Amino acid sequence: MTHILLLEDLPEIRSWLRSLVLQVFPGAQVSEAARVHDALELISAVRFDLALIDLGLPDGSGVDVVTRLRDRQPEAQAVIVTIHDDDEHLFPALQAGAFGYILKEQPREMITEQLQRISQGEPPLSPSIARRVMAHFSAKAKPQAAPADLLPHVSLTERESEVLLRVAKGYTLPEIGVQLGLSRHTIADYVKQIYRKLNVSSRAEAALEAQRLGLFGR
Amino acid sequence: MRLRLQRPWSRPPARWAARWAACGLLLAGLALMAQVQAQPAPVLEIDRAEVAVGDEAQFPQGVATEPRALPDDWARWRGGAAGAVWYRVRFDAPDATLPALYLERVCSRVELHLNGQLLHRAGHAGRPGSRACQPPQLVDLPPALLRPRGNLLDLRVQGQPLAQVASRRHVGSLSALAVGPHEALAARHARALTLQVGVPQAVSATLLLMGGFMFVLGWLHRAESHLAYFGALSAGWALVEARRWLPDLPLAPAAAEFLQSALLAFVTLAAVQFLLRHARHRSPALGRWMALQCALMPASMVLAGAGRLHAVTGAWVLLFALEVAAAAVFHLRLRRRQHGQLPRPAAALLGLVGAALAIDLLARRFALPGALVDAAQLVVPLALVVVGLRLVQRHGQALQASEASRVHLEGRIREATAEIERNFRQLSELRVEQVTQQERKRIAADLHDDLGAKLLTIVHTSDDPRISALAREALEEMRLSVRGLTGKPVRLGDALGDWRAELMARLAQSGIEGEWEAPDELPQTLTARAYVQTTRILREATSNIIKHSGASRCAIRCAIAEGDLQLVVQDNGRGIPMEVDGRLDRGHGMASMKHRAKQMQGQCLVESGPGYGTVIRLTLPLDRATAAPPLGRGPADSMTH
Numbered sequence: 103m104t105h106i107l108l109l110e111d112l113p114e115i116r117s118w119l120r121s122l123v124l125q126v127f128p129g130a131q132v133s134e135a136a137r138v139h140d141a142l143e144l145i146s147a148v149r150f151d152l153a154l155i156d157l158g159l160p161d162g163s164g165v166d167v168v169t170r171l172r173d174r175q176p177e178a179q180a181v182i183v184t185i186h187d188d189d190e191h192l193f194p195a196l197q198a199g200a201f202g203y204i205l206k207e208q209p210r211e212m213i214t215e216q217l218q219r220i221s222q223g224e225p226p227l228s229p230s231i232a233r234r235v236m237a238h239f240s241a242k243a244k245p246q247a248a249p250a251d252l253l254p255h256v257s258l259t260e261r262e263s264e265v266l267l268r269v270a271k272g273y274t275l276p277e278i279g280v281q282l283g284l285s286r287h288t289i290a291d292y293v294k295q296i297y298r299k300l301n302v303s304s305r306a307e308a309a310l311e312a313q314r315l316g317l318f319g320r
Numbered sequence: 321m322r323l324r325l326q327r328p329w330s331r332p333p334a335r336w337a338a339r340w341a342a343c344g345l346l347l348a349g350l351a352l353m354a355q356v357q358a359q360p361a362p363v364l365e366i367d368r369a370e371v372a373v374g375d376e377a378q379f380p381q382g383v384a385t386e387p388r389a390l391p392d393d394w395a396r397w398r399g400g401a402a403g404a405v406w407y408r409v410r411f412d413a414p415d416a417t418l419p420a421l422y423l424e425r426v427c428s429r430v431e432l433h434l435n436g437q438l439l440h441r442a443g444h445a446g447r448p449g450s451r452a453c454q455p456p457q458l459v460d461l462p463p464a465l466l467r468p469r470g471n472l473l474d475l476r477v478q479g480q481p482l483a484q485v486a487s488r489r490h491v492g493s494l495s496a497l498a499v500g501p502h503e504a505l506a507a508r509h510a511r512a513l514t515l516q517v518g519v520p521q522a523v524s525a526t527l528l529l530m531g532g533f534m535f536v537l538g539w540l541h542r543a544e545s546h547l548a549y550f551g552a553l554s555a556g557w558a559l560v561e562a563r564r565w566l567p568d569l570p571l572a573p574a575a576a577e578f579l580q581s582a583l584l585a586f587v588t589l590a591a592v593q594f595l596l597r598h599a600r601h602r603s604p605a606l607g608r609w610m611a612l613q614c615a616l617m618p619a620s621m622v623l624a625g626a627g628r629l630h631a632v633t634g635a636w637v638l639l640f641a642l643e644v645a646a647a648a649v650f651h652l653r654l655r656r657r658q659h660g661q662l663p664r665p666a667a668a669l670l671g672l673v674g675a676a677l678a679i680d681l682l683a684r685r686f687a688l689p690g691a692l693v694d695a696a697q698l699v700v701p702l703a704l705v706v707v708g709l710r711l712v713q714r715h716g717q718a719l720q721a722s723e724a725s726r727v728h729l730e731g732r733i734r735e736a737t738a739e740i741e742r743n744f745r746q747l748s749e750l751r752v753e754q755v756t757q758q759e760r761k762r763i764a765a766d767l768h769d770d771l772g773a774k775l776l777t778i779v780h781t782s783d784d785p786r787i788s789a790l791a792r793e794a795l796e797e798m799r800l801s802v803r804g805l806t807g808k809p810v811r812l813g814d815a816l817g818d819w820r821a822e823l824m825a826r827l828a829q830s831g832i833e834g835e836w837e838a839p840d841e842l843p844q845t846l847t848a849r850a851y852v853q854t855t856r857i858l859r860e861a862t863s864n865i866i867k868h869s870g871a872s873r874c875a876i877r878c879a880i881a882e883g884d885l886q887l888v889v890q891d892n893g894r895g896i897p898m899e900v901d902g903r904l905d906r907g908h909g910m911a912s913m914k915h916r917a918k919q920m921q922g923q924c925l926v927e928s929g930p931g932y933g934t935v936i937r938l939t940l941p942l943d944r945a946t947a948a949p950p951l952g953r954g955p956a957d958s959m960t961h
Binding site for chain 1: 765768769772773775776777779780781791792795796799803813814816817818819820821824825828836
């Protein structure tokens with residue numbers, strides 16, 4: 103039985119999302135929360151398969167919930183459901199380990215389709231997110247970046263970079279599949295891998311930063 | 321910029337001028353002396369005399385006389401004896417209408433009797449006088465008193481014995497005499513007067529003036545204290561020489577000798593201190609000793625009494641000479657150490673002055689040729705004048721240099737001030753921008769949280785799909801507006817990527833085959849506002865195609881031409897009906913597209929005909945629509961945090 107966490111502060115939207123989730127995953131058990139605090143408590147109590155997390159919440163940011171979920175239940179899939187479409191809001195959540203995002207105002211049928219794709223391992227990737235991912239990895243590739251022995255060396259393969267570059271230029275994933283002579287499934291795997299690497303690299307970076315600030319090694 | 325006080329490779333012309341002037345002055349003096357040596361022809365030179373000692377008013381009768389060669393010097397034969405000495409010479413009347421007697425030098429006073437008649441007196445016989453020796457005398461011999469043959473000329477000379485004078489030059493003495501035509505002797509007299517009185521007078525006056533000026537200069541600039549000592553040295557030397565050119569003052573000869581000698585201590589102090597300070601050396605102990613010396617020397621002279629003046633001053637003067645010589649050597653060594661090489665002009669000048677002083681020193685003890693001593697005595701004041709001019713010139717140069725560096729410094733300060741002001745302005749601009757940015761972000765967050773949440777609720781709770789769609793559009797508009805409000809400049813390449821992804825996805829969803837064409841490398845940037853407005857226009861155009869055109873294909877082409885961004889959206893649909901276009905259609909949003917393009921100083925042209933599809937040509941001037949990203953906040957930056 104699928105166990106789903108639903109974190110959303112607006113009651114109307116929450117109930118709407120609940121019905122939507124139940125449509126995609128019939129018979130799933132949905133735990134609802136309106137605050138970051140409640141969501142964190144639920145995470146420590148219940149094992150989830152999927153979490154739909156809003157970013158702007160009255161008592162904090164959904165990014166914290168994503169981080170906690172990634173720490174406590176690595177196998178659970180965190181999906182951002184938000185009104186913000188800009189990468190400035192989305193990117194930190196993706197770095198924290200979110201596996202895709204859904205824009206709330208889209209028509210119901212589009213959201214259900216996206217949700218299905220995400221749960222099947224086909225996360226969305228917009229050009230601006232792709233650009234930020236590229237910037238993230240190219241900044242790390244610079245020689246003065248972290249020493250190799252302190253940081254698990256995470257870098258993109260040539261193919262992954264190729265996919266990112268094409269996404270940044272506005273090509274859709276099926277188009278890229280055609281251009282590179284790859285199946286839609288393979289392209290989706292690349293994107294999934296990019297998300298994973300972004301998360302690993304960002305976490306290693308955060309750990310290194312914390313070490314640099316003297317939080318560790320005392 | 322570095323200022324140099326001395327430029328060895330390009331000497332300032334003033335320095336050369338001073339040197340040439342000094343050389344010229346010396347040459348003129350030497351030429352004058354050479355002329356003195358030349359003898360006019362018809363002059364009777366008298367170099368022998370009968371000498372009798374006695375204080376009488378007439379040539380002493382019945383006293384043993386003694387023939388002596390002239391010039392005669394009491395130090396040779398009189399020892400310490402004082403009192404007048406009579407000299408008698410005989411001569412035949414010269415063949416001249418206006419005969420005259422020339423007496424080059426006599427110390428200290430003389431009375432002249434011709435054939436028993438008192439004819440001339442130099443220095444008041446009954447009164448004390450400050451002069452050690454009289455200037456050259458030219459006495460006209462009245463023809464009425466002259467006999468054709470065997471004229472008797474008696475000279476009563478009053479002078480000082482050697483023991484009572486500081487220098488042998490001041491001992492009672494009489495030079496050779498010359499009798500001849502007035503005109504012939506007048507020139508000789510004038511030359512000797514110039515050399516012995518005129519030139520020393522002029523040079524001394526110069527020294528006094530220059531010395532006073534430099535003393536004040538050095539006094540005011542304590543860092544240049546050597547100037548003050550040089551001033552004191554110059555003025556002091558002029559005063560030491562004063563007895564030669566001042567008129568006879570009513571002062572006892574002993575007192576005059578005493579004062580002149582005492583001044584030497586002071587002059588030595590000034591000279592030694594000048595030499596040391598000029599080489600940037602200060603020695604308080606030495607200064608104290610020099611000052612003490614100034615008091616000790618007169619005291620010792622007083623203690624020794626007038627009778628031993630010559631011995632005491634001789635010893636002191638020797639000591640002074642040694643001190644000055646030592647100071648000069650020390651000065652040269654210091655300067656060599658400071659500059660890495662010996663200052664040749666200074667060394668040469670010091671050598672010359674040293675030689676002159678040595679001659680002067682010897683002349684105090686021994687009888688030396690008068691011309692040599694006179695020349696030596698000119699060297700020191702002339703050297704002082706030259707050095708003084710050089711020092712003033714150096715001081716002027718330093719002043720100029722400091723003025724230049726002050727001007728330079730002021731310029732630097734002005735630059736620095738301007739720089740600070742600029743930085744401050746930039747900082748405050750940055751601060752204003754930061755505050756504005758924060759405020760915009762706050763407004764954006766508020767819009768999302770309040771307006772966004774409410775619109776979202778309408779989207780998902782309204783039963784009417786039309787209202788739901790309107791609310792969704794409003795939400796998208798709001799988001800775009802917020803982006804225009806807070807957004808940073810967008811690279812044109814990135815903007816094209818965003819547009820392509822969105823438009824192609826929408827076309828694909830509607831089953832329309834999309835075609836996209838755009839250049840690859842686009843370094844230009846769009847302002848957030850231009851990006852948002854263009855996004856709206858493209859969205860509107862795409863919506864029109866999806867909703868109204870019934871097209872199966874749509875091509876979007878982007879190009880850069882003549883600094884303009886050109887976007888062409890073309891479909892193969894049924895086109896816009898005439899009547900709709902004529903009424904500046906409402907449903908198709910053409911008017912708002914044109915309006916938005918105009919806001920960006922661009923143009924939006926719509927070409928359409930029934931059955932021919934629609935072409936929308938959007939042209940935006942890039943120099944207006946783009947903006948250079950503000951410093952350090954390029955689009956690349958915004959991606960990396």
